[in-house]
Amino acid sequence: xxxxxxxxxxxxxxxxSAKTLFVLEAVCFAASYGLYYRxxxxxxxxxxxxxxxxxxxxxYYKIGEIVGDxxxxxxxxxxxxxxxxxxxxx
Numbered sequence: 793x794x795x796x797x798x799x800x801x802x803x804x805x806x807x808x809s810a811k812t813l814f815v816l817e818a819v820c821f822a823a824s825y826g827l828y829y830r831x832x833x834x835x836x837x838x839x840x841x842x843x844x845x846x847x848x849x850x851x852y853y854k855i856g857e858i859v860g861d862x863x864x865x866x867x868x869x870x871x872x873x874x875x876x877x878x879x880x881x882x
Contacts, residue, residue, distance in 0.1 A: 828852070838868055 830837050831852050841849045856862030 835868060835871060839872060
């Protein structure tokens with residue numbers, strides 16, 4: 793029987809790095825899906841994103857227009873204008 797030799801340190805490093813990268817990628821995917829889901833279902837959150845990070849909302853609208861016939865941009869603008877006018881009248 794052949795004597796067992798320890799695995800090289802480089803191989804252990806690569807294997808450990810691959811596991812870490814896989815976990816990190818899964819966490820990032822889950823976070824991005826959660827953000828997309830919240831933006832897709834919550835108009836007030838989209839307004840917050842528009843005020844703080846307008847470039848992110850622009851990417852969201854572009855993806856929606858490319859993937860499907862998403863009219864969220866027009867719907868949001870119309871809703872935000874109507875609520876702004878409501879605040880002016882009070």
